[in-house]
Amino acid sequence: MDAQEQVQGQVIFLNGTSSSGKSSLAAELLATLDSVWFHLSVDAFNAMGSRREDLLDTPERLDLALGRMRRGFHRSIAGMAAAGNNVVVDHVLSEPWRLADCLDVLAGHDVVLVGVHCPLEELQRRETARGDRSAGIAAFQYDRVHVHRDYDVEVDTAAASTAECARAVRDFLATRVPGAPTAFDRLRAGRAA
Template sequence: MTDVIVLNGGSSSGKTSLARALQRLLLPTPWLTLSIDDLIAALPASGGGVDIGPNGEVTVTAAFHTLERAWSVGVAAMASAGAPVIVDDVFLGGSDSQNRWRSALDGLDVLWVGVRCAPKVAVSREAARGDRVAGMAARQAELVHEGVTYDLVVDTTVGPAEECARRIVAHMG
């Protein structure tokens, strides 16, 4: 039985909508959804170790990586205690990011899902959202998948969140 579903995709790729659709389809078992945005929202407004440049480039410091590691271990502890978790993340470090999660989730049954979205569509979603720095979606669309291995890849460009979520649930058996 799957303990953790990790969704990795760039900004505005549809991860959060997909996570919510998964929660609806996986009922009656309640699944927690935890996002890298939750961790970033918990950081102090300045000095949290995440800097977003004027063109959407994201830079993180060693201090952030320390907090991120602690957060992922906490997520793993929740899953180990019996709370199934959907992780909504952006692997800015590609395979290094995945390896950090692999280490934290060791011993758990994890489903790795790549969430793809055509850059032009992600950019359009980014503009419509209004809560992201322009350029972030375009920069991250391919970067976050470099060197990452998945059990399943879904494309939110061509399928709505519910359809992609059904594919994930079917893959889980």
């Protein structure tokens, strides 16, 4: 393995509700960042699973399967970064255990946490227009996703274009102080205190 392969990749972690614009922002970042990046989406991981109703016939079985999938998703992020890949993550931290698991699994990785915001009315409009989501998912997640309240960068996809939001993330990456604690570092330290 050469020296370049031994360097860990960076993680840009987009957190927001369903329909907040995370996937569009991830695509814009991949198109405009200066090095090779990969988009890892929790929705894509979810889509890989079985759709047999007889296997997921109770809320308990569904929750168990989704929990295992999400824990695997978190570990795939760490694995990609550990192998030297830069990763843009598209996730919904709507349950406290998801953030706690990510803080543990991604310890030692360079993670930039981006809050992807959008007003509830716009989320509901987008959800209806998409037609591929159950109505009410964004509203259910709205008060849960950002409860930790600490980000390295925050964007509002209703107030700014996808290109402007991507530029805000790129500008942060270009101007951040090397070695300065990130939101993940602060959240991890706060949890330990």
